[in-house]
Amino acid sequence: MNDDLKAIALKYDGDKAPHISGKNEGNLAQELLAVAEDAGIYIHQDPALLERLSVMQEGETIPPALYVIIAEILSYSFLLQGKYPAHWKRADGTQAIEEHI
Numbered sequence: 001m002n003d004d005l006k007a008i009a010l011k012y013d014g015d016k017a018p019h020i021s022g023k024n025e026g027n028l029a030q031e032l033l034a035v036a037e038d039a040g041i042y043i044h045q046d047p048a049l050l051e052r053l054s055v056m057q058e059g060e061t062i063p064p065a066l067y068v069i070i071a072e073i074l075s076y077s078f079l080l081q082g083k084y085p086a087h088w089k090r091a092d093g094t095q096a097i098e099e100h101i
Helices: 026-038 047-054 064-080
Strands: 006-011 019-025
Touching: 006 026, 006 047, 019 026, 047 064
Parallel strands: none
Antiparallel strands: 006 019
């Protein structure tokens, strides 16, 4: 059992600012991480960000001061899932950034 383990889940619907959708510690945090991993959800490990988000309540919208870092994490997550902005397409329909896996 890892009592020190903490996990926070964010939800972003593309319309409003991301919000805290789940917070757990210990075994429940391990379960949250396992569910995320099984679902193919990107897990970002950042102790400083975790500390900032830990003081927030479930359902609370992230503060504007964290918009840039959260946007970067979400963008990276979307790229890992193969989701690209429409403007990344060339006139011939190919992607401006090619995947090399």
